[in-house]
Every structure is written in structure tokens, then in C-alpha cells.
Amino acid sequence: MKPQKSLITVSQMSIMTIITIAGLRGLPAMAVMGWQSIILYLLPAVVFFVPTALVSAELGATYEGGVYQWVKEGLGERFGLIAIWMQWIHNVVWYPAQLAFVAAAAASAVGLDRLADSGIYITAVIIIVFWWAVWLTMRGGNLFAKVASVAGLIGTIIPACLLLVLGAAWLITGQRISPTLSHSSAIPDFADFAGFALIVQNVLAFAGMEVNAVHAQQMDHPKRYTRVVGVAFVGALAIFIVPTLILAMVLPTDVNLSDGTVIAFQTMFDTFHIGFMGNIVAFAIVFGAIASIISWISEPSRGLLDAAEDGCLPVYFRRTNANGAQSGILVLMGIIVTILSMLYVIFPSAVSMVFSLLIGMAVALYVMMYVLMFLAAINLRRLRKTGVVGYRAPGLYVMSCIGIMACVCAFVMTFVPAAGQTGIPTSLYPVITGLVVAALAIPSVVLYRIARRQNS
Template identity: 45%
Template sequence: MPADATAATEASGRAASNHPLAPRSAVTSFLGVGQLALLTLVVVASLRSLPAMAVFGLGSITLYLIPAIFFLVPTALVAAELATGWKGGVYVWVREALGNRWGFTAVWLQWIQNVVWYPTQLSFIAAALAFVFFDPSLSNSGFFTAVVILVLYWGSTLITLRGGNLFAKLGSWGGILGTLLPAALLVVFGAIWVFGGEKSQVPLEASAVIPPFTGLASIVLIVSNVLAYAGMEVNAVHVNQMRDPGRGYPRSVFLAAILILLVFILPTIAIAVAVPQKELGLTNGIMLAFQEYFGHWGVGEWATAVVSALIAAGALASVVAWIAGPSKGLLAAAETGLLPPALQKRNKEGVQTGILMLQGTIVTLLAAIFIIVPDVSAAFVALIDMAAALYLIMYMLMFVSAIMLRRTAPDVKRAYRVPAMNLIAGVGFLACLAAFLLAFIPPDGFTAFPTAAYPWIVGAVIVVLGLPPLIFYAARRPGWDRRSDAEKGRRGTHQEDEVATPAASDAAPGAGSGSAPSSPGADAT
């Protein structure tokens, strides 16, 4: 989830041109292949998903590569074409291809998956804070985790309601200090550990690259890897800032994919070699690795506390930066008459209070899962599956829309066109569909819910959280549309479309970004 520094993307984008969505004739300087790749790395890379894959040791390499090839790359390429043909993000893309009902459904799913993502990111922060407080056992306390989620989430919401953008401005530093620096430290420590002859907790033979297969449940955590890459589409909005998008953007995508894989794979292996698998928790695995390294080399607990504080601060910056963004995208659609007036309310600062209150209520209810389910890691997995399933539906709508728009709007100018669109979008769609189906299968060793009940619980959550847009659309009334007659007549289908989305300028995450993602992640174009 989705992305820890989307604000950095916007800041860099504005520095490179008048605006990332500006016409190419208005661009005053251009982004290079490497620059855009680094921006994408900062947006997508997140440490939250690493412990889930560390249990597979070298097998995590395969489990990272599969969604990278079949999801990450198709998402980035398809979103680039859509972003350079239609301004407005997923709502406009899907609306132009499938109609207003499904466009609204897509942006709702984009928003609601972020709502589910907040507790997972905040539970990760709670685990880090447990080490800051020199009491790692707190990371396994559902009550402590729930309290941290509620305090930090509502505190972040209060900041957002005041119209402040301090944390959005600090988002880039949060991404660097809270994500890239700890990742680099893990890689260095892991290398010293392995090449220094210390005992590895996982096999390091080449054959270990193939993960053990004992049924679908043994690899179902690959779903969380798909969610880790969510948000790759965020920087598609910057395609117009490249001198030669047709050649430069694909190169940037593949360079970014390699960098993202390195940031994911190397720290994951560094965690795996130092921490016994039976001790790994999905929320505290990274902190346990630092504790193991520092303890082995005789460094005091203060070092683990300092690194944990950095990780917590970086993750919190991403949450605060994401609080308002996706909800602004939903508000833009809502104000065309798709949500009742109560959910269109703004305060004097222009912040969408109605949607934020609904968002906070859902987060509060989801936080209760950590109290109801004693195993914090199990609750974490359940929330990830819920978020992934919702987000994957949105991505499937995006891939279908891209294929349809090639047929129904072939003359719309795109600065970048995907080669073999049907093949690439089709691969992305099938990857999303496979991951969606895997979300209904409990991971290996998951005991929080009965195995037979697990798919019904995930399905119920998808229905409860995913069905409202269709209900709202069917129940909409003329009085819900608060636009003037002039605004109603201005609906465009190309670059003139004024529908706002959770753009990077709103400090919206990419998803993870995400992305998701990594993201969590969300479409920030």
C-alpha cells in the first residue's frame, strides 16, 4: 500500500514542469528515465509486507517476481496510456469505457480499500512503537494495537480537518528515513551476517529459490505481494514530462521494477537469515531482525528503538498524507450527485468532513478485529486479504476499460500507447482475477477463523464494503447534484475533463500504494 512518499512525487513533478498533467507544449523541463524510476521507487516501496515473505526465505524471490511480471508491469504500462489520454484518474477512465455507474464503483473501491489499509499500516506502526517503548511483547497485544490504531488515526484525521499539509510536505523525508534507510541498513547487516559466516535461519542453496508447495494455502500470501505493488500506476501521470514517452516510459517502468524488487527482496532475505521462522510476526518481523542484529553485535536496545522510531515515523507520515487524498477523489464523484448531501459536506477549510467521518467510523470498526482476534498477525493477514480483494476489483475494471477505450476511442491522443494492449491488459486482468480468488483461501497456518468460515468472512466484507456504490447509484436523487448548470454542461471526455481524483497534489497515496499499496496504495493520477 500501498506508497510512503507520494507527496515527493508531486513535489518533484512540479519542479520538473508546470504541472504533471500540463500539455507537453507547457513542459519547461523533462524527466529522465532514471528520475521517473526513482520517483516510482519512493512511491511504491514499503517495508510493511516484508515479514510475510521472509518466512519463505529465498523462495520469496519467486513470490516477488510472479506478481511483478504479471501485475506490476502491466499496471504501470496500461495506466500510462490512460493517464495521457484522459485526465481524471480511474473514475474517468472507467466511466468513459463502462459508464458512470462503474466509474463511480471504481473510485469507491479505490477509496474503500484505502480505508481497510489504514488499520494494517497503523498496526505496523504499533509494532514499531512496542520496540520504541522497550517492550516488544506489546507488538502481540491486540488491545495495544487497537488503541494505537484509534489514537493515531483520529489524531491524523484532526490534522487533516484543520486543512494542514505539514505531513504531506514531510512525506518525502518520511519515505527516505522511514523506508529506504531502514531497508539499506537491513541489506548491509544481512550481507555482513551471511558473509561473516553466521548461522542462517533459512537454507541458502539455489534450490531454495523455489518455494515449497503443499497446496494453495502455502502460497496464498502472494496476494499481499500484489497489494505491495499497488500504486505503480501513480507516476503514470508524469508521462507527459518525458521527452520521448514512447521509448522512455517503458524503460523507466522496467528500471523501477528492478529497483523495487531489490528493495523488497534483499531486506526480506536479511530478515529471514537472522530471525527464526517461528518467531516471525507479520507486524513485528522487521523490528525483530534489527533486534537480532544489534543484540548479536552487542549494541544496546536503544539502537533498535531508534530504528523502530524511524520506521514508525515514516509509516505515520504516509498515513497522514493519505488520509485526505482518496476521499477527495470520491468527493469529486459524489458532488456530481452520486452520494447524498451528508457525505458531500465540507468544513470551512474545504475539507470533506462527511466522507472523513464515515471513513473514521469504518476504521474504528476494523480496529476492533485486533481485539476480537487474539493473534495480531492473523488479524493483519485478514485485513490485507480484504484490502487486496477490493483493490483488485478496481484494477480489473481498469484493465477492461483500457481494452474497450482502444476500440471505442481510438482517435483520442495518447502521449504513450501500450504495444499489444489486449495481451498486456489481458495478462494484468487475469493476474488480478487469480489473486482475487486466492484472497478467499486462508494462508497456511491461519487459525484465527475456522477454515470453512474464512472465505465467507472475506466475501461478506467485500459485499458489505463494495456494494454501497451500486446502491447509492440506484438510489440517487436530483437534489444530490449540487453543481451549477454550467458545471453540468462541462462534462468532457478527454483532457478537458475536470473531475478531480486523489492526485499527488492532494498528498494521496499511490497505493500503496501502494499502492497500494506499498500500498496501500491508490491511483493517484
């Protein structure tokens, strides 16, 4: 007897999608741009976020299974495997870095900042939290959705709303406006390479709209997935722009970008004589980061399971537990993340930089996944397999072409070292990036061939 499915509500799916895309951690990097941050967010939203949202809505309304099924139907199962592998492997190298942030933020919240420099502590937190998230996902049903949506509400949406209230109070009470905002122009200098780089960087900030589409058929009303896309689009854009301007209004020009959000909260709490709230919000932001981990674990691994069941991956990848969860893939992810986390013990001073570089390079694979998704959408519309019933994206061909161009720009930029990058010589950076991209992509080809031998 199959376990009874617990259905995911529209509100749960909307919150999961918002926290998959938006977060408070990276806002200080844009806050230093002041008023320019509005355009630096809106341009990527128009050329990437809007196309991704519209195309995801049409594909999700027609096919269950997320990116793998979409690309498989549009371009064939081999390209479907390549697409889901690109999404999955990018996330695998991202998990340790995100969980290291969780560990450091948790230590700061309890006043034990020195723990953030302990490789043993960082590794322990990564292993414990990630395996807990794996266990949660393996429980099946909508338990992971409930936990992710509640944690996302506590750690992302509520702090963003609180930041809005504090920002309004800051203005009403006539507090000092930081030069970061008051002395900034509204129009970025597009002749400056740094301005163009920030726009491309923000293309990636809006990535993730497609992630939870794999669960559309687990919703109590699957046809309402298009509502999820609309709510997530508005919610994510609001969380990016409004809190960024508030941070720019409060933070000094020389703020430490790694903990700028917490500093801004603490500054406003101290001003209004409620400083004790700082630690509470710091813990809430930790919950938000954990929620993003939970949201990102399920879909790519579920997509890999679909590919395995189609015979595109070796037999091991087809393993499921009594709850129907992709146990083989989840355990493999846990093992890989555990091994990667050990680097924080072996190389405590350099590993953060290494992961940062690795994630930046792996982004090249992720944006090419979007290219495949847009190409699949064009082909499916041409064959009249989507957009006939249910949601029909307006201007899909134009939107897809714009999205592809944005992705190609982002792909090229991954081969250009970021400003201030010191870990790799500038002349070698494109070569090493190419080698990393190849090393992360090649296993999908090897595993596909092994699977074909097993199936023959």
C-alpha cells in the first residue's frame, strides 16, 4: 500500500519559492550602491526574472517534474539529464558555504564570535544541519514544505517586514541618513565595467524560480501554480529592493558586507532602545538560511531520480525509501557534503575563499541549464505541446530569447575574476574556471554511459 500523499498548499509553495530566490544575506553588497541598486535590480528582473517566471509558469502548468521533465520533453532525455545535473551539482558545492554562513551567524547570535574561526565547529554544524535536512526530506509528504515555509517565514519574510517598519520609523523620527544613500546617484555608470558586472551578478540573484516546480503536482490545487509564480515574483522583488534601500539608509560606507544586515538591525534596535532584539533577529536570519537549504535539497535530487527512473543514471540513483523519497541520491549528497565540510578542518583559513571561487565557477553550469530550459520552452510551444490549455506565457519566444541572452552574458562573466579576487592569478582564472566547469560536468556523461550499459 502506497503512503498517502500530504498535499502542499499555495501559501506553502509561495513561501518556499520566495525563500529559494530571495534572502537577506546578500543585500549589503547592493546597499553600498545606494539609489543605483533599484536599477541594478530592475534590469536583471526584466531580462531574466520575468522570462524565467513566465516560462516556468507555462511549463509547470503542463508538465510535472520540473527542469528535467521540461527539457526532456522539449529537447530529449539526454539534454534533460544534462540540465538537471547542472542544477544539482551547482547546489552540492553551494551547500557547505551556505551552512558555514549559518554556523558563523549562529555563533555571532549567542556572542561567541570566535567560534566562527573554528574549523571543527563549522564542520560540525554543516554535518548536523545538512543530515537533518536530508532526514527531513526523506520523510516524504509535505513535512519538508511545512518546515521550510515556517522557517522561511520566520527567517526571511518577517525580518524583511520588520526592516520595513524600522526603516519607516527611522525616517519619521528624523534619524541621520547615511551618505551611502544620500550622496548616491540614481543612474549607474554603465560605461564602468563594475556596473555591468553587478547587473550580470544580479541575474544570478534571481535564479531559482523553477526549483519548486517539481512539487506542483503535490499541491492541493496544481493549476494554481501560476499564482505561486506571481506571488513569488512580487515577493522576491520587494524583498530585494526595499530592504536594500533601508540598509543603504542606515549603514556606514565602510560596512563589513558579510554581516551588514545584522549590523543594520542592531543599529536601528539600539537607536530605538530595544537592543536585545538584535540577537533574536540574528537567530531568525539563521532560520532563513536553513530554510533555503531545505528548499534547494528536494527538487534537484527529485529531478535526478526522474532521470534515473528513465534509465539515464545507474541503478543506485533509483533507490527510494518507504516514503517514496529519493533516498539513494539524498544519502550520496550527504556523503559529498560531509567530505567537503572536512576541508574547514584541514584548511580553516583558506577554505571559505576556495568555496566562494568554486561556487562562482559552478554558476557557469547553472546558467546553461536555463539556456536549455528556454530552448525547450521554445520547441514545446512550436510543437503546440504547451500553452494550449492552462497558463500561456505572453510573448514566450521573445521572453525566451531575452532570457537566453542574459544567461550567455552571465556565462561569459563567470570566466572574469571578480574585483578584489586574490586567490588565483588573473591570467589563469579563465583556464581554471574552464577546468572546474569540465570537472563538474563530465560525471554526468560518464554516469549516462554506465547507465546505458546497465540497461543493455
